[in-house]
Amino acid sequence: MKLDNETKCKVHIRWMDDADLPEVLAIEADSFETECPIFSDPGEEEWRPVMGFYDYEVSSHGRVRSMDRQRITPHPRNAKVQHVRSLRGCLLTPTPDKNGYLEVTLRRNGTSVKRKVAHLVLEVFVGPRPGGAQACHFPDKTVSSNCVSNLRWGNAKDNRRDQDIHKTSPVGERHWNARLSQEQVDKIRRRLLRGDRQVDIAADMCVRPQVINHIAKGRTWAVAYARPGTPWREEEFIRCLEQPSCKGMVAEHEDRVVGFMIYELNKTQIQVLNFATAADCFRKGVGAQMLSKLIRKLSAKRRTEITVKICETNLPAQLFFRDAGFRVVSILRDEYDETPEDAYLMRYRFRPKQTGHQTLPPKELAR
Numbered sequence: 001m002k003l004d005n006e007t008k009c010k011v012h013i014r015w016m017d018d019a020d021l022p023e024v025l026a027i028e029a030d031s032f033e034t035e036c037p038i039f040s041d042p043g044e045e046e047w048r049p050v051m052g053f054y055d056y057e058v059s060s061h062g063r064v065r066s067m068d069r070q071r072i073t074p075h076p077r078n079a080k081v082q083h084v085r086s087l088r089g090c091l092l093t094p095t096p097d098k099n100g101y102l103e104v105t106l107r108r109n110g111t112s113v114k115r116k117v118a119h120l121v122l123e124v125f126v127g128p129r130p131g132g133a134q135a136c137h138f139p140d141k142t143v144s145s146n147c148v149s150n151l152r153w154g155n156a157k158d159n160r161r162d163q164d165i166h167k168t169s170p171v172g173e174r175h176w177n178a179r180l181s182q183e184q185v186d187k188i189r190r191r192l193l194r195g196d197r198q199v200d201i202a203a204d205m206c207v208r209p210q211v212i213n214h215i216a217k218g219r220t221w222a223v224a225y226a227r228p229g230t231p232w233r234e235e236e237f238i239r240c241l242e243q244p245s246c247k248g249m250v251a252e253h254e255d256r257v258v259g260f261m262i263y264e265l266n267k268t269q270i271q272v273l274n275f276a277t278a279a280d281c282f283r284k285g286v287g288a289q290m291l292s293k294l295i296r297k298l299s300a301k302r303r304t305e306i307t308v309k310i311c312e313t314n315l316p317a318q319l320f321f322r323d324a325g326f327r328v329v330s331i332l333r334d335e336y337d338e339t340p341e342d343a344y345l346m347r348y349r350f351r352p353k354q355t356g357h358q359t360l361p362p363k364e365l366a367r
């Protein structure tokens with residue numbers, strides 16, 4: 001499912017007060033229980049001519065078609081006479097190369113050229129291929145998913161980072177050297193949570209203690225995407241909001257609270273401490289509107305950046321913040337008590353030349 005702009009919900013944002021707490025607590029609890037799907041928007045299909053092969057068109061959905069055209073060939077017996085053949089355009093059927101990347105064969109001046117569909121889409125809708133760049137598929141890792149919204153030019157490092165986020169990098173059972181199965185790892189996790197010593201678990205499982213240590217730290221055998229950890233309790237919200245430097249905002253839609261954000265104002269930066277939207281309002285623009293409001297609080301003279309810590313397996317939140325212009329600046333090891341996963345520190349920086357409405361996230365500007 002994909003929501004278009006008409007289904008986005010316009011919210012009213014105001015300060016949070018005590019009366020909002022029951023609704024905020026319900027959203028907080030729900031946000032840990034609801035799995036947030038990842039999807040990218042193919043948008044409306046748009047066809048454009050393929051660069052250098054003007055008998056063909058490529059679409060923003062990653063399809064390639066040939067156009068109605070005439071092919072002129074010399075007559076087989078009389079070279080002075082030319083044969084004109086009318087060819088009807090049709091949709092090309094791509095074939096996967098040895099790595100699964102879809103390719104099509106295009107003809108020009110009697111010669112055939114094999115081209116990767118992802119490259120055609122990027123060249124036409126994004127721009128020429130920068131030197132040494134590769135086509136990166138994100139957020140849908142399927143290499144045959146060639147929608148323009150799922151593609152970007154990147155380098156090998158970007159591709160590896162995407163693989164890490166998608167968990168398609170050779171970790172866990174996918175690793176050529178994996179000694180354990182997912183089932184055994186789940187068992188190890190349960191024992192770690194019970195507080196069993198890592199050396200004892202290693203001895204029982206016949207592996208080196210380091211293997212157990214890496215599992216405990218979440219460096220190997222990473223788990224599925226859902227908001228990890230435990231929800232804040234009422235006391236935590238109250239304690240936080242009592243601090244003069246902490247602020248809470250809520251987003252209201254039709255007299256109902258559909259999102260909240262708690263943040264801390266430091267001397268030169270703002271730190272987002274907790275942030276969620278109601279599960280039935282995911283992907284309706286509620287989060288983006290709250291974040292825009294926060295971004296507008298930045299200024300060149302005072303607070304110049306916003307930071308947020310996101311658990312490494314919380315892919316929806318990473319994509320949300322990335323979409324808003326945040327970038328990962330560091331990895332925080334052993335950040336959480338309740339889960340062994342690391343956190344990404346993501347940061348948004350005030351851009352001095354882009355003042356006023358231009359401080360909004362790039363996507364907001366495009367809308």
Ligand SMILES: CC(C)(COP(=O)(O)OP(=O)(O)OC[C@H]1O[C@@H](n2cnc3c(N)ncnc32)[C@H](O)[C@@H]1OP(=O)(O)O)[C@@H](O)C(=O)NCCC(=O)NCCS
Nearest residue numbers: 038039275276277282283284285286287288316317320323
């Ligand atoms: C993260 C969260 C706040 C995002 O709020 P939201 O209201 O669903 O997000 P928006 O609808 O404003 O999304 C804005 C953009 O972010 C990106 N995005 C958001 N959720 C996404 C998802 N699940 N998959 C892919 N992209 C996503 C999209 O680019 C989206 O724009 P688009 O819908 O026009 O393509 C929400 O998913 C949530 O409450 N998650 C649980 C709580 C949490 O993890 N909080 C973060 C830790 S503090």
